[in-house]
Amino acid sequence: xxxxVWKALARSVLLDAVRRKDLWVVGILGFLIVLxxxxxxxxxxxxxxxxxxxxxxxxxGGFSTIVAxxxxxxxxxxxxxxxxxxxxxxxxxxxxxLLFGKFLGAVAATWVSFLILAAMTGIALSIFxxxxxxxxxxxxxxxxxxxxxxxxxxxxxxxxxxxSAAITTSLIVAFGSTLITRALGMGYSSASPEMQGLFKxxxxxxxxxxxxxxxxxxxxxxxxxxPLWVVGALFAYxxxxxxxxxxxxxxxxxxxxx
Amino acid sequence: MKAALPLAFVGLxxxxxxxxxxxxxxxxVVAPVGLEAHETHAGASLLGQFRTNMSSWLWLRxxxxxxxxxxxxxxxxxxxxxxxxxxxxxxxxxxxxxxKLVTIIPPKERDFRGIFGDIERASNAFADMKGHAHNGPEKxxxxxRLMTWLDPQFIPGWTVGANLLGRADSDAAVSHLREGMAANxxxxxxxxxxxxxxxxxxxxxxxxxxxxxxxxVRQKHDLTKMTEDQADALQDAFRWTAMCYRETGRREDxxxxxxxxxxxxxxxxxxxxxxxVPSLLVNPKLRAVELAxxxxxxxxxxxxxxxx
Amino acid sequence: MCELTEIKISMEASAxxxxxxxxxxxxxxxxxxxxxxxxxxxxxxxxIVGFLGPNGAGKxxxxxxxxxxxxxxxxxxxxxxxxxGSIESRRRIGYLPEVAMYYPYLTPLETLTLYGELQGLYxxxxxxxxxxxxxxxxxxxxxxxxxxxxxxGMLQRVGIAQALLGSPELLIxxxxxxxxxxxxRKELRNLLKDRQRQGATLFFSSHELSEVDMLCxxxxxxxxxxxxxxxxxxxxxxxxxxxxxxxxxxxxxxxxACASSVVAGRVQATFRDKxxxxxxxxxxxxxxxxxxxxxxxxxxxxxxxxxxxxxAA
Numbered sequence: 121x122x123x124x125v126w127k128a129l130a131r132s133v134l135l136d137a138v139r140r141k142d143l144w145v146v147g148i149l150g151f152l153i154v155l156x157x158x159x160x161x162x163x164x165x166x167x168x169x170x171x172x173x174x175x176x177x178x179x180x181g182g183f184s185t186i187v188a189x190x191x192x193x194x195x196x197x198x199x200x201x202x203x204x205x206x207x208x209x210x211x212x213x214x215x216x217x218l219l220f221g222k223f224l225g226a227v228a229a230t231w232v233s234f235l236i237l238a239a240m241t242g243i244a245l246s247i248f249x250x251x252x253x254x255x256x257x258x259x260x261x262x263x264x265x266x267x268x269x270x271x272x273x274x275x276x277x278x279x280x281x282x283x284s285a286a287i288t289t290s291l292i293v294a295f296g297s298t299l300i301t302r303a304l305g306m307g308y309s310s311a312s313p314e315m316q317g318l319f320k321x322x323x324x325x326x327x328x329x330x331x332x333x334x335x336x337x338x339x340x341x342x343x344x345x346x347p348l349w350v351v352g353a354l355f356a357y358x359x360x361x362x363x364x365x366x367x368x369x370x371x372x373x374x375x376x377x378x
Numbered sequence: 379m380k381a382a383l384p385l386a387f388v389g390l391x392x393x394x395x396x397x398x399x400x401x402x403x404x405x406x407v408v409a410p411v412g413l414e415a416h417e418t419h420a421g422a423s424l425l426g427q428f429r430t431n432m433s434s435w436l437w438l439r440x441x442x443x444x445x446x447x448x449x450x451x452x453x454x455x456x457x458x459x460x461x462x463x464x465x466x467x468x469x470x471x472x473x474x475x476x477x478k479l480v481t482i483i484p485p486k487e488r489d490f491r492g493i494f495g496d497i498e499r500a501s502n503a504f505a506d507m508k509g510h511a512h513n514g515p516e517k518x519x520x521x522x523r524l525m526t527w528l529d530p531q532f533i534p535g536w537t538v539g540a541n542l543l544g545r546a547d548s549d550a551a552v553s554h555l556r557e558g559m560a561a562n563x564x565x566x567x568x569x570x571x572x573x574x575x576x577x578x579x580x581x582x583x584x585x586x587x588x589x590x591x592x593x594x595v596r597q598k599h600d601l602t603k604m605t606e607d608q609a610d611a612l613q614d615a616f617r618w619t620a621m622c623y624r625e626t627g628r629r630e631d632x633x634x635x636x637x638x639x640x641x642x643x644x645x646x647x648x649x650x651x652x653x654x655v656p657s658l659l660v661n662p663k664l665r666a667v668e669l670a671x672x673x674x675x676x677x678x679x680x681x682x683x684x685x686x
Numbered sequence: 687m688c689e690l691t692e693i694k695i696s697m698e699a700s701a702x703x704x705x706x707x708x709x710x711x712x713x714x715x716x717x718x719x720x721x722x723x724x725x726x727x728x729x730x731x732x733x734i735v736g737f738l739g740p741n742g743a744g745k746x747x748x749x750x751x752x753x754x755x756x757x758x759x760x761x762x763x764x765x766x767x768x769x770x771g772s773i774e775s776r777r778r779i780g781y782l783p784e785v786a787m788y789y790p791y792l793t794p795l796e797t798l799t800l801y802g803e804l805q806g807l808y809x810x811x812x813x814x815x816x817x818x819x820x821x822x823x824x825x826x827x828x829x830x831x832x833x834x835x836x837x838x839g840m841l842q843r844v845g846i847a848q849a850l851l852g853s854p855e856l857l858i859x860x861x862x863x864x865x866x867x868x869x870x871r872k873e874l875r876n877l878l879k880d881r882q883r884q885g886a887t888l889f890f891s892s893h894e895l896s897e898v899d900m901l902c903x904x905x906x907x908x909x910x911x912x913x914x915x916x917x918x919x920x921x922x923x924x925x926x927x928x929x930x931x932x933x934x935x936x937x938x939x940x941x942x943a944c945a946s947s948v949v950a951g952r953v954q955a956t957f958r959d960k961x962x963x964x965x966x967x968x969x970x971x972x973x974x975x976x977x978x979x980x981x982x983x984x985x986x987x988x989x990x991x992x993x994x995x996x997x998a999a
Contacts, residue, residue: 128803132789139791168520170443202787207848210753210781211804212773302482308490310456320490328494336503340447343503350500353493377711377756
């Protein structure tokens with residue numbers, strides 16, 4: 121019963137996202153950039169395989185993250201603002217069902233656009249004899265898990281702020297978390313014990329989205345596969361963090377007057 | 379807040395009083411005479427910006443290519459102060475620069491993040507880079523070709539690219555720089571590097587080197603209008619020119635050139651050595667004046683900010 | 687006409703029972719606004735009850751509290767004996783929000799399929815019911831157009847169709863005729879009457895007093911979040927109806943008429959009900975007067991509304 125409810129909600133989000141033109145604009149833009157990179161080989165710049173792969177994973181990673189944020193961050197705020205929430209919550213479903221169903225929809229929409237973009241990228245580059253190693257499969261899987269994490273953060277933020285604020289904050293969190301972690305690492309040794317404690321708390325709280333991007337292993341040759349324990353640990357982390365985010369969002373949403 | 383509106387109106391009124399008087403002059407000044415298409419046409423300008431941005435991005439990626447994807451960073455001032463050491467390199471020529479570098483992903487002993495750090499080291503392109511070697515420069519060469527194709531005015535693309543090429547194939551490096559010179563005629567950095575390549579340990583073709591170096595040192599020099607890189611290139615050009623004169627037995631030219639260089643770079647030890655040949659009987663003052671344009675001489679001597 | 691599934695008539699005494707309901711909102715500045723203050727009423731199964739009040743009276747807030755969208759500050763509200771807002775209570779309600787939008791990029795058919803699945807309906811029966819309902823509300827030709835291309839009236843029809851989905855026992859409709867043209871209103875009236883005949887209870891708010899007049903068994907009047915009056919519509923209509931008698935003769939009616947006046951030698955008298963009128967006619971005739979005219983006048987619900995609200999204010 122619950123699964124049918126979640127499926128119905130997820131399908132509606134997916135349909136809505138697919139029919140919005142902005143999703144396709146992102147896809148087409150990404151495809152064109154990768155195509156341009158590949159086309160450079162056609163103009164005589166041989167030896168650019170690493171560059172093409174590097175650009176491909178950067179485009180894939182960047183655009184799919186933007187899609188994840190756009191789809192998930194407007195999820196709940198738009199429902200409240202556009203009053204589409206009333207007929208939904210008038211049905212015999214719990215508010216958690218609604219949140220979870222919409223979350224699944226955002227994840228599905230993100231995954232679909234990511235896989236389409238990945239397929240287009242693969243085709244574009246294979247035309248120019250750029251080949252990928254087996255680690256690319258791991259990259260795709262880990263990236264999809266990472267995008268799920270972004271969706272959870274985006275949706276939870278959409279419950280506490282406006283759409284534009286949620287999108288901006290999600291972008292900062294997604295693209296800035298790695299930078300912040302690096303900065304904390306640089307300053308850790310010279311920080312006071314209290315600050316070091318704060319750094320550790322920040323590191324534990326911030327979503328470690330950067331860990332899910334193994335693009336450098338895909339672009340540069342000879343790095344081999346990521347150990348399975350790492351994949352397992354990242355999966356467990358993402359599951360835990362998503363659950364935490366969803367519960368946090370539900371706690372807020374469940375008490376909210378609409 | 380309430381006072382802001384009347385004040386704004388007063389401001390507008392006062393400004394409008396002057397507008398008629400100023401307008402004709404403004405129009406005369408901003409007439410787009412002699413501007414290239416990319417400076418006047420929005421579309422071309424946008425494309426140009428994309429090209430230069432792309433070129434800069436490629437420039438940043440070259441370091442990654444040389445380290446096979448391992449991201450490096452320079453130690454911060456506080457880290458250097460606290461005695462932290464860089465990873466160094468097996469390449470002695472670049473030891474100084476690389477000894478201040480560390481990997482962006484810290485090694486386990488310097489990482490406070492616990493399991494997150496372990497995961498990142500295992501999942502990312504991370505390696506212990508202590509005394510590391512670099513990938514063959516040929517790996518990064520296509521990038522340099524691409525960045526100079528995108529933005530022919532991007533000088534480091536020509537000079538650093540040639541530097542990397544020159545380690546394996548000095549002819550290819552020379553050819554690369556000649557392309558750069560065609561796109562940037564008279565550029566001090568490119569011509570200086572060309573001269574250095576000819577004069578360097580692989581070619582020892584001093585006459586060919588001087589064909590590129592002499593025009594540089596004979597140009598009018600105003601260090602205040604030069605970038606730091608251009609000033610460095612000029613200083614190198616003086617040194618190499620003087621050395622080429624020495625290697626070809628033109629001792630008088632050597633001393634004169636070095637002394638002329640010292641007028642711009644007073645504390646340069648190499649130029650000082652090259653300028654003081656005891657057995658030489660020359661009239662240094664005369665030659666220096668011959669080499670240097672008169673109107674620059676006095677200005678450079680009185681400007682201590684150009685000491686290098 | 688679609689084949690509607692038989693509506694299960696519940697055995698509970700009240701479809702809706704509200705007792706001393708208080709609903710409070712907090713503004714962005716942190717102030718509290720009392721939207722509903724101590725409201726009590728009940729709606730029996732099978733009734734059609736109109737919920738009336740001026741703008742800002744607290745109608746939508748009461749309906750939201752019944753749906754569980756807002757948590758009452760105090761008091762109680764139940765639907766078929768179930769706590770309002772509970773999943774079980776919502777299973778038995780069809781709700782039309784005051785201003786509702788539907789996913790702009792979905793079609794009406796997809797919209798109804800979504801709500802149907804959330805209601806617990808699946809597969810072919812759902813698809814058949816959704817299609818039939820869309821036909822019923824006049825959207826048969828627009829089932830595959832995206833919602834964003836539909837007019838306000840058409841969207842309201844989508845809303846009505848989704849409220850009727852699953853043949854709910856109780857229909858709670860907020861501003862049900864909003865955006866509908868006269869033809870649409872008439873169709874809707876017939877539709878709702880059909881539902882009532884099948885056993886459904888209707889509780890709706892509206893500013894369209896003519897609709898209320900034509901649909902309701904009973905009305906509830908609120909103002910400033912407070913209960914004002916509750917009337918059965920037939921009794922109210924009787925109360926509002928009056929008779930005007932014009933005759934020539936002496937002023938003989940006395941206490942029988944509620945008002946009398948003499949204009950151009952003719953006496954005009956007003957009676958509240960038919961019995962008093964007949965007594966009055968007899969008295970005029972027995973006193974030698976001549977009856978010139980008798981007119982039955984239906985009272986205006988609008989006048990009643992304005993007058994009652996005016997009194998309450």
